[in-house]
Amino acid sequence: MAWQIQCTASSPPASPPPFTPKCLPPRSLFFTLSATSSSRFCPHHMPSLRSVTCSLSAVESPTSTAGLDDSKTPLLEVKGLTAVIAETKQEILKGVNLVVHQGEIHAIMGKNGSGKSTFSKVLVGHPDYEVTGGSVVFKGENLLDMEPEERSLAGLFMSFQAPIEIPGVNNIDFLHMAYNARRKKLGELELGPLEVLGADLAILDEIDSGLDIDALRDVAKAVNGLLTPKNSVMMITHYRRLLEVIKPTCIHIMEDGRIIKTGDSSLAKVLEEKGYTSISAE
Numbered sequence: 001m002a003w004q005i006q007c008t009a010s011s012p013p014a015s016p017p018p019f020t021p022k023c024l025p026p027r028s029l030f031f032t033l034s035a036t037s038s039s040r041f042c043p044h045h046m047p048s049l050r051s052v053t054c055s056l057s058a059v060e061s062p063t064s065t066a067g068l069d070d071s072k073t074p075l076l077e078v079k080g081l082t083a084v085i086a087e088t089k090q091e092i093l094k095g096v097n098l099v100v101h102q103g104e105i106h107a108i109m110g111k112n113g114s115g116k117s118t119f120s121k122v123l124v125g126h127p128d129y130e131v132t133g134g135s136v137v138f139k140g141e142n143l144l145d146m147e148p149e150e151r152s153l154a155g156l157f158m159s160f161q162a163p164i165e166i167p168g169v170n171n172i173d174f175l176h177m178a179y180n181a182r183r184k185k186l187g188e189l190e191l192g193p194l195e196v197l198g199a200d201l202a203i204l205d206e207i208d209s210g211l212d213i214d215a216l217r218d219v220a221k222a223v224n225g226l227l228t229p230k231n232s233v234m235m236i237t238h239y240r241r242l243l244e245v246i247k248p249t250c251i252h253i254m255e256d257g258r259i260i261k262t263g264d265s266s267l268a269k270v271l272e273e274k275g276y277t278s279i280s281a282e
């Protein structure tokens, strides 16, 4: 497997790193769905999209599906997912529960080092990690049984978190290039930049890093524009202004390898005003 991606920095380096091809995937972008298994409703309204529901991740009862909206089709269902770093066996994911239905945008927030990028990478099958427990079902199939390439072909797409100061290569270029690589492999026509995100589940890891306000607006437009009744987005971000424009269905807060809180888009405001500590303390 020609997987060489190694962009795991949680924060930008102090000085710009040299551009190295290892930060770019050899083949394709990966669209990823995110799912939450949940035990209680937090209904809310998404003005620009539709009425949606999201629910608190049931860490203590990972198999619980109580409160889920059965009328919607789950795209991604993650239950009790645990994973270790392959080399050291250090546990990073300690029981992640998440269900993403078709047509939803989920945002994952949390302090640096809480496991957000690891979660995304485990979903796409990154070889740095070993899954030690739990399950992930994507479009009804056991995702954990699939090779990374198969996950991509199944419609899971991921943009990796990358250092922001790579000269001339921003995340949008990266997505565009990677998605077109996938299209080419499938014998399909390559797409323009705004069509790039047309996958079933797109996982965007800090796609907003290092962008100015105008670029952020474009990203928000692109993300909003890609949402159809069938596909979904899971985005990792620290940037509340982006969430104000994108208006995610649910915001999840990750801490120490678990989702400790799920709420609607108003959660971002609480975070900005009171910080993550207020949430951990609840």
Ligand code: ADP
Pocket: 008, 009, 010, 085, 092, 110, 111, 112, 113, 114, 115, 116, 117, 118, 119, 128
């Ligand atoms: P986040 O994206 O929330 O900032 P990460 O998922 O990148 O967090 O990292 C979670 C924790 O796991 C951090 O302490 C990080 O140092 C550690 N970690 C993640 N991947 C690796 C790895 N491949 N090797 C060593 N430590 C890792």
Ligand code: MG
Pocket: 008, 009, 010, 116, 117, 118, 161
């Ligand atoms: Mg990260």
